Amino acid sequence: MNYDVIVIGGGHAGIEASLASARMGVKTLMITILAEQIGASSCNPAIGGLAKGHLVREVDALGGEMGLCTDITGIQFRTLNASKGPAVRGTRAQIDMDAYRIYMRNVVLNTENLDVKQEIADGLVIEDNDIKGVTTQLGNTYMASKVIITAGTFLNGLIHIGDKKQTAGRQGEFASVALAEYMKGLGIEIGRLKTGTCARIDAKSVDTSVMEIQPGDTPPPPFSFRTDKKNFNPTQLPCYVTYTNEETHQIIESNFYRAPMFSGQIEGTGPRYCPSIEDKISRFRDRPRHQIFVEPQTMDETEYYINGMSTSLPIDVQLEMVQSVAGMENAKIVRYGYAIEYDYVQPTELKHTLETKKIKGLYTAGQVNGTTGYEEAAAQGLMAGINAALSVQNKEPLILRRDEAYIGVLIDDLVTKGTKEPYRMFTSRAEYRLLLREDNADIRLSHHGRDLGLLDDAYMEKFEVKKTALDEALAFLSQNYVTPTKEFLAKLASINAVKINEKTRWMDVIGRGDFDRNKLTTLLPDFDKYDDEVMEQILIESKYSRYIEKQQAQILQMDEMLKIKIPTGFVYNNISGLSNEIIEKLEQATPPTLFSASQISGVTPAALEIVHVHIKMRQRQQSR
Numbered sequence: 001m002n003y004d005v006i007v008i009g010g011g012h013a014g015i016e017a018s019l020a021s022a023r024m025g026v027k028t029l030m031i032t033i034l035a036e037q038i039g040a041s042s043c044n045p046a047i048g049g050l051a052k053g054h055l056v057r058e059v060d061a062l063g064g065e066m067g068l069c070t071d072i073t074g075i076q077f078r079t080l081n082a083s084k085g086p087a088v089r090g091t092r093a094q095i096d097m098d099a100y101r102i103y104m105r106n107v108v109l110n111t112e113n114l115d116v117k118q119e120i121a122d123g124l125v126i127e128d129n130d131i132k133g134v135t136t137q138l139g140n141t142y143m144a145s146k147v148i149i150t151a152g153t154f155l156n157g158l159i160h161i162g163d164k165k166q167t168a169g170r171q172g173e174f175a176s177v178a179l180a181e182y183m184k185g186l187g188i189e190i191g192r193l194k195t196g197t198c199a200r201i202d203a204k205s206v207d208t209s210v211m212e213i214q215p216g217d218t219p220p221p222p223f224s225f226r227t228d229k230k231n232f233n234p235t236q237l238p239c240y241v242t243y244t245n246e247e248t249h250q251i252i253e254s255n256f257y258r259a260p261m262f263s264g265q266i267e268g269t270g271p272r273y274c275p276s277i278e279d280k281i282s283r284f285r286d287r288p289r290h291q292i293f294v295e296p297q298t299m300d301e302t303e304y305y306i307n308g309m310s311t312s313l314p315i316d317v318q319l320e321m322v323q324s325v326a327g328m329e330n331a332k333i334v335r336y337g338y339a340i341e342y343d344y345v346q347p348t349e350l351k352h353t354l355e356t357k358k359i360k361g362l363y364t365a366g367q368v369n370g371t372t373g374y375e376e377a378a379a380q381g382l383m384a385g386i387n388a389a390l391s392v393q394n395k396e397p398l399i400l401r402r403d404e405a406y407i408g409v410l411i412d413d414l415v416t417k418g419t420k421e422p423y424r425m426f427t428s429r430a431e432y433r434l435l436l437r438e439d440n441a442d443i444r445l446s447h448h449g450r451d452l453g454l455l456d457d458a459y460m461e462k463f464e465v466k467k468t469a470l471d472e473a474l475a476f477l478s479q480n481y482v483t484p485t486k487e488f489l490a491k492l493a494s495i496n497a498v499k500i501n502e503k504t505r506w507m508d509v510i511g512r513g514d515f516d517r518n519k520l521t522t523l524l525p526d527f528d529k530y531d532d533e534v535m536e537q538i539l540i541e542s543k544y545s546r547y548i549e550k551q552q553a554q555i556l557q558m559d560e561m562l563k564i565k566i567p568t569g570f571v572y573n574n575i576s577g578l579s580n581e582i583i584e585k586l587e588q589a590t591p592p593t594l595f596s597a598s599q600i601s602g603v604t605p606a607a608l609e610i611v612h613v614h615i616k617m618r619q620r621q622q623s624r
């Protein structure tokens with residue numbers, strides 16, 4: 001059977017890749033081990049969080065599915081860092097993980113141009129380093145000019161619980177062994193990572209009355225720009241907070257020798273920012289307690305996910321440790337925690353399109369590229385799906401820049417720096433945080449979604465109305481000035497706004513202090529016509545206008561810098577501040593411009609700046 005694009009995997013990356021490709025009109029096949037598990041959440045029943053929320057919003061603004069699905073299946077919504085600036089706020093939702101899976105499976109199966117096969121891919125068809133198709137364990141061969149591998153933690157997956165080891169992709173599912181071995185033969189650099197998950201507890205055996213209640217926000221903040229905020233009112237469930245104690249720590253510590261990560265049984269590197277409980281106790285022994293979030297896995301609230309207690313300790317220790325925690329004295333474990341080791345593709349093997357450099361038409365996306373998290377996976381899956389489909393259509397690829405999207409930062413970090421530990425997104429990884437906010441992802445990216453055909457006309461009409469209103473309001477505020485007349489100063493005083501002493505730009509008047517709709521419309525009554533979404537943008541853009549303008553100027557400067565030619569025969573090796581690795585790469589590649597240099601893996605913006613300074617110094621010396 002012939003397809004244009006084949007996606008191996010039905011996880012968060014595989015779903016977005018398949019949907020994007022099929023929705024762009026390209027004949028697509030998803031091959032996945034268990035159709036039942038399309039959209040399964042291997043770990044916590046939650047989507048979003050700090051910086052991860054940005055990724056979900058961006059996936060949504062480009063026409064992906066994750067945000068819509070989360071809004072429909074979410075059971076609690078919160079804005080994290082709500083008291084901090086808008087650049088670092090993050091939306092997070094608990095999901096009903098069963099409902100999430102069913103929703104995603106139904107969307108996938110109801111999408112035109114998209115077929116699904118429950119099979120295990122065991123090899124690829126490659127001719128002259130050009131991908132031609134996929135073979136499966138049932139003996140089928142499916143042909144396609146593009147293949148996207150989104151195998152998650154399944155490649156040579158090996159589960160650890162105490163000294164028990166089991167090959168599996170995740171608990172209860174086959175590992176992908178043949179495909180992993182096949183990939184090793186392609187000459188692509190493959191590494192080994194690990195991650196882990198906690199036990200799931202029978203909810204009726206837990207006493208939540210002794211725990212702190214953590215409610216959702218009212219009103220709940222939805223993820224998707226396409227969700228009708230006025231009618232968005234999901235029933236929200238609380239989560240609970242409890243703590244480990246000295247007894248818990250002693251149980252864990254006295255069993256370190258039975259933990260695979262300390263006994264040397266695990267070889268892969270784990271996620272630094274999501275450590276197991278045994279790792280936390282060993283690294284932070286002085287802390288008297290660690291927080292445990294008790295999160296419902298579904299709306300029926302039959303099992304709790306005990307966030308913060310990821311472990312690969314033996315099952316008897318898991319039970320003892322769980323039962324030492326307040327409210328869980330009688331807890332019964334339904335599913336035990338475990339660690340999993342798996343193969344990943346070193347992402348420096350990839351271009352910015354996520355196509356492998358060695359095999360034409362072969363893409364990889366998601367956890368298989370060394371990342372961790374549903375959101376990081378969805379973002380890469382979407383971009384791989386888009387770029388595979390664009391390539392089928394002989395169109396230019398879509399590469400998001402670092403100043404345009406967190407997705408741009410994610411992919412650029414991966415393909416230029418590579419990773420030796422599971423990579424997760426943080427706001428600190430983005431240089432232009434004030435430009436890349438969750439709240440303006442639609443303004444930044446929806447034009448791409450429209451051009452790709454991933455956003456429908458109804459949404460785009462609504463979006464254009466919002467964008468026109470916002471442009472009009474911001475143009476007024478940045479181009480018009482107000483003078484400190486007696487009347488105006490009286491108005492400012494009446495709303496407790498900061499006084500002005502000279503002719504001032506409207507934007508700077510609004511940007512000072514804490515302006516809200518009421519204050520703004522007291523000064524500019526005409527602005528009352530703007531709805532809450534536009535008003536939110538007006539207030540944020542005004543408040544941070546000076547910083548935003550500065551970041552925009554830096555981006556222009558960088559764009560100009562990248563155009564600079566590197567003289568032929570330019571000598572790198574005596575430039576201090578450049579690492580030997582970077583010098584070697586630049587000498588080998590002899591890039592003609594700073595832009596070409598920026599495309600070389602490992603060449604950082606700081607290194608470019610150093611080379612730039614040296615080019616200028618050389619030009620000055622020559623002109624003397």
Ligand SMILES: Cc1cc2nc3c(=O)[nH]c(=O)nc-3n(C[C@H](O)[C@H](O)[C@H](O)COP(=O)(O)OP(=O)(O)OC[C@H]3O[C@@H](n4cnc5c(N)ncnc54)[C@H](O)[C@@H]3O)c2cc1C
Nearest residue numbers: 009010011012013033042043121152154176366367373377
């Ligand atoms: C035990 C565990 C703990 C985790 N802990 C965390 C955590 O603490 N924090 C966090 O952010 N993330 C965690 N994750 C990671 C999170 O689950 C993943 O980042 C996310 O699911 C990755 O999405 P993906 O689409 O790349 O892969 P997955 O969701 O793993 O999906 C992979 C898909 O590929 C399919 N597949 C694999 N091989 C083949 C084949 N040969 N043929 C056909 N189909 C194939 C599978 O059936 C599956 O559908 C954990 C994952 C696991 C397993």
